[in-house]
Amino acid sequence: MNLVFAIIALITLASAIAAMCLRNLVHCVLCLTVTFTGIAMTYLQLSAQFVGFSQIMVYVGAVSVLVIFALLMTRGGNELNLRDWNPRHWLIGLGTGLLTFGVMATGIFKSSLTRSAAPDSKTESVKTIGESLLNEYVLPLEALALLLTVALIGAALLAMPERKTASSPHSDRPQTKGDPTN
Amino acid sequence: MWFEDLLISLKQQIVMIAPEHFRPVFSAMLSTIPILSAFGGLFAVITLVERKMLGRIQNRYGPNRVGPGGIFQPIADGIKMLTKEDIIPFSANQFLHLIAPLLLLVTAMLGLAVIPFGHKLVAVEFEAGILFFFAIGGAAELAVFIAGWASRNKYALLGSLRAIAQMISYEIPLVLSSVAVLMAAGSLSLPEVVEAQAGGIQSWYIWTPWGFLGCILFLIATLAEVNRSPFDIPEAESELIAGHMTEYSGFKYAIFFLAEFVAMFAMCALTATLFLGGFHAPLPILDFIPGPFWLFAKLILLVLLFIWIRGTMPRLRADQLMEFAWKFMLPMSVMNLVTTGVWISLGGGVFAWVVGAVMNAGAYFGWSRLLSQSSRVKPRVYRYAEETKANV
C-alpha cells in the first residue's frame, strides 16, 4: 500500500461520503467533482495517462458543469428540508447499500481481473488505444458518435424557438406599410 | 543546445545538495520556480505594454507618470491591489469564495507544465501532454462557476453561467484545431510535435493550408477561452458589472487578473508550440541563440497580436458570440480535420498543398457566404393600432 495511493483513496472516499451527506446540493456536486479528480489521480498513478486526462476533461470539465447547470435551472439550488425523514429509511438505505456492495465485490473477486498480471505500461500507449479503437472496436465507436450526434440534434431541437405558423393571432390583421395618414 | 545542457547540468548539481529522500520534490521545485517567476515577470511587463500600446492605438499616451515612460506602473498597480481591503459579502460562502480564484490560478499555471521551452526543458514529460493541457483548461470553467456561486449574488451567478457557456462553446474548436496538428505530427506529446517542425521556418505547420486555418481558429478560440476582447463579456464593466468577479476586491481580484493573463500566456505558448515551431529558430544558423528565447519571442508576438485585436474590435454580444462558435467555427474546424487527412494521405508535397488550400478556401468562402445569406434583413412591417369601439 503506497502512501500516495492511501492519500488519494482517502480524498476520494471522503469527498464521496461528503457528496452524499451534505445538505446543499451545490456543495454535493463540488464534492463529487473532487471524487472525480481522485479517480483521475488513481488512473494516473497506474500510468494510464489517456484515461486519466480524459477523466478530468470529461467528468470534471463537462459532467460537473452539466450537473450544476441542471441543478440551477431546476429548483435544486435551494436548501433541502430534512425535517421529515423516517428512521426506517435509514435501515432500508443501509440494506440496499450492503446488497449492492456484496454483488459488486462478488463480481469483481470472481472475475479474471484479480488473477491475471497487470499489463505492462509500455505496451498500453495512446497509439495502441487509438489503433484498437479504429480496428477492433470501430463499431462501438461509430455507435457512440451516432448517439452523441442524436443527443446534440435533440438538444438543439429542444432549445429552438417556436416557429410562427400561419394561424398565429396577429397575422390576419391588415398590414400597412408605413402610411402615417391612416 | 548549449543553453539547455548548461541548465540541466546546473539543476543536477543543485539537486545534489538536498538529502536523498527529498531529491524528487526538490528537483520538481527547481523546474517549477524559474517558469513561474519568468511568467510572473512577463505578466507585469505585458500589463504595462498593453496599456501603452492601447493608448498609442487610441492617439494618446499610456501611463507615463510613474517611472521614466511609466515603467514602474506595474509596481504601483501591484501595491494598489495588495493594499485594498478584502471585502467578502456576509452571506457568501467564505471557503468557496477563497478557493475560486486560487483554483483558476492553479489551472492556468498547471498548463505551463507541459510546454517545451527547450530541447529537453519540459517541466513534466507526459506522453499525452496536450490532453493534459486541455483537461486542465476544462477544469477552469468549474472555478469560474464557483466564483460566481460563492458570491451569493444573482447577477454574479448569471455572469458566471454566461462565462461558462462561452468557455465551453469555444473549447470544441480549440481542441479540434489542435487535433489537426496531432494528426500530422503523429503523437500527443508536445516535444515530439515540436521535433516534427524542426529545420527552419519552412517546416512550421502554419505554412500548410490546414495549419494556417487551424492557427487562426486556435487563436480566435484562445481569445474566447481567456475572456479577452472582443469576447470579454464576463469582464466588461457595462455587462453585469464584472460578472463572476463582482464581489472580489484587492488581492483576490489581482489573482483573477493574474490567472487570466497566465492562461493567455500558456495558450499563446501552446500556439507557438503547435503551429510556429516551438523553440526552433527560423533559420538554422541562428540556432546558437537558446530555445527559450525563441519561444518567448513568438509568445510576445502573439500577445501583441492579441492586444492589437483588442484595440481594434468592439465587443461581441453574447448571442453573436455563441452563433459564431457553433455555426462557423465548429464546421470550419471539422472541415480542417478533413483537409488535414487529405493532405497527409496525399503525402504532403506541392499537389497536397494545392488540394488542401483549395478545400480550405472553398469551405471558408462557401460556408461564410451561406451563413451570411440566411441572416438577410427582411423588410420592415408596420402595424398601427386601430380605433375600435373597445379602445376609443
Add this chain to the structure above:
Amino acid sequence: MIGKGILKGMVETARNMVGSFHDPERMVTVEYPEQKIPAKESARNFPMLIFDGDDWESGLRCVSCQICEKECPPQCIYIEKDTEKKPDFLGKPQFKPKVFDIDISVCMSCQICVEVCPFESIRMNREFEYAGENRFSRLILHKEDLAKSNTYYHDIHPTEATETDGVREQKRQDHLAKERAKAEKAAQAKKSCC
C-alpha cells in the same frame, strides 16, 4: 470575404499606432501640469482686487464702498472699513478696506460685483489652482490673496484692462479739469474782492 472588415480595421489601428510616434497631429494629449491649454481672454473664475504701482497696500483701488458686498447674490464678500482715511489716485481721502474676504466655496462667478464697482477695483481673475491640504483650507481668500497688480490684469485681460485704464484716465482728466475750474473761480473771486 468574411473578415475583410476586421483586417481593414486592424490596418487602420496599426497605422494609428505607428503614426503616433512620428506624427504630432495624432497625439492630442495635453500633459497637464507640464503643458496647459492657453486660456481664452474672457475666461473667468473668481474675483481679484487691482492695485496700481508696486505696493499693494497703498495702491489698492478699492475704497470699501461696500456696493459689491450688497449686490453679491450669494453674499460671499465680507468688508470691514478702515478707521482713517487715506488719499486715492485722484487725491480724495477715502477709506481703504481693513478686511476684504471672499468665500470662494460660495462665489458663483456671476461678475455682478465687477459690473457695479464704481472704482474699477474688483475684476475677474482666471486662476483655478486653489487646492488645499485639508477639506476647509484655502476656501476664504483674504485681501492679500486677492490683490493683483495692474500689469497682471493687462496680461490676462488686455482689452478690458486697456478700457479700464482709459476710464480711469478720463476720470483723472475730469478731476483735473474740475480742479482747474475751481482754482480759476477762486482766483477770479480773489481778484474781484480785492
